[in-house]
Amino acid sequence: MPVLQWLNPDFVKDIFESNTCSTxxxxxxxxxxSYPQQKSFTARTLQIFMHDNEISYKKPLSKEELEEQVRIATTEIGGVAGRKAMQGYLRSKGIQALQKRISNAQKIVGQVYFENRRQDIQHQLNPKPYQATCFGYNLHFDQNEKLVEYGIVFVMAVDGKSAFITRASIMPRKNNITIYDQVFAASVVDFGLWDQTIQDCGREFFLSIFIQDYLKDFRVKPNTERTRPPFRQVTSCKNNRVERVWQEVNARV
Structure with missing residues (x-):
C-alpha cells in the first residue's frame, strides 16, 4: 500500500530543489x-515515499565539480588511491559519486598517477604526501648524535605546518628532563599546546610524551579531529619533517 497518499510529490521535490531542506x-x-492537520510520520516513511516517486534529495556533482573534488582529495592523500579508495575517501567527506565517474576524473586530474597505478608502480613511490592543516597541528622531535663522541647531542622540535624550529637544545647526553624542560616545555610556553607530537621510539622522549598525553584534554584547536591521539611514535623515515633539517645542521658542524 502506498505511503503518504495525501502528500504531493512535486511539493517534496521542490523542497530539495529550492534548498529549503538538505536532509x-x-x-x-x-x-x-506545513501540514499540521495530517498525522505525523517518520523519516523512514518519507524515504520510502521518495523512493516510490523517484525523488532524490542529493544533487549529483557535475563533471567539473567532481574533478575539483578529486583534485583536492589527491593532494590530501596522494596518488596511490584508486577509484574504490577514492570513493570511500570522498564519502567520508559527504560526497557521493560512482566509481566510473571517479575513475574518469582521476584520468584527467592525475594522469601520471593513473598510469603508475596501471603499471603497479605507484606503491613504490611516495604514497601519501605530508599534510598539516595549521600551525600547532604536529610537533616533530628528533635528536642528532653525530657528535656524541665529543659529548654533544642535538635535540630539536619543528612545527609540521611551517617547518619552524620552535626550540633546539645541546646537551652532553640524551636526558628526559633536559629535553622536556628545554625543548618541549619551552615550545609549549611560547606557542601553546600542539595537537599531536611526533617522535621516534627512543626513551629520551618519554617524559614529554607523558605530559602531552596528560594535557590532551586541553588541546583547543579549531577544525581538527578530536579523535587524534596526542602523540605518535614512528620510525625516522616517517619523521622527515625534522629529519631533513639535520642535513643543514650536519653541514655546519
Missing amino acids: IEEARNYICE
Whole structure:
C-alpha cells in the first residue's frame, strides 16, 4: 500500500530543489509543520515515499565539480588511491559519486598517477604526501648524535605546518628532563599546546610524551579531529619533517 497518499510529490521535490531542506529529517519536520492537520510520520516513511516517486534529495556533482573534488582529495592523500579508495575517501567527506565517474576524473586530474597505478608502480613511490592543516597541528622531535663522541647531542622540535624550529637544545647526553624542560616545555610556553607530537621510539622522549598525553584534554584547536591521539611514535623515515633539517645542521658542524 502506498505511503503518504495525501502528500504531493512535486511539493517534496521542490523542497530539495529550492534548498529549503538538505536532509530527509529536515524535510520531515518541514512537511509536518506545513501540514499540521495530517498525522505525523517518520523519516523512514518519507524515504520510502521518495523512493516510490523517484525523488532524490542529493544533487549529483557535475563533471567539473567532481574533478575539483578529486583534485583536492589527491593532494590530501596522494596518488596511490584508486577509484574504490577514492570513493570511500570522498564519502567520508559527504560526497557521493560512482566509481566510473571517479575513475574518469582521476584520468584527467592525475594522469601520471593513473598510469603508475596501471603499471603497479605507484606503491613504490611516495604514497601519501605530508599534510598539516595549521600551525600547532604536529610537533616533530628528533635528536642528532653525530657528535656524541665529543659529548654533544642535538635535540630539536619543528612545527609540521611551517617547518619552524620552535626550540633546539645541546646537551652532553640524551636526558628526559633536559629535553622536556628545554625543548618541549619551552615550545609549549611560547606557542601553546600542539595537537599531536611526533617522535621516534627512543626513551629520551618519554617524559614529554607523558605530559602531552596528560594535557590532551586541553588541546583547543579549531577544525581538527578530536579523535587524534596526542602523540605518535614512528620510525625516522616517517619523521622527515625534522629529519631533513639535520642535513643543514650536519653541514655546519
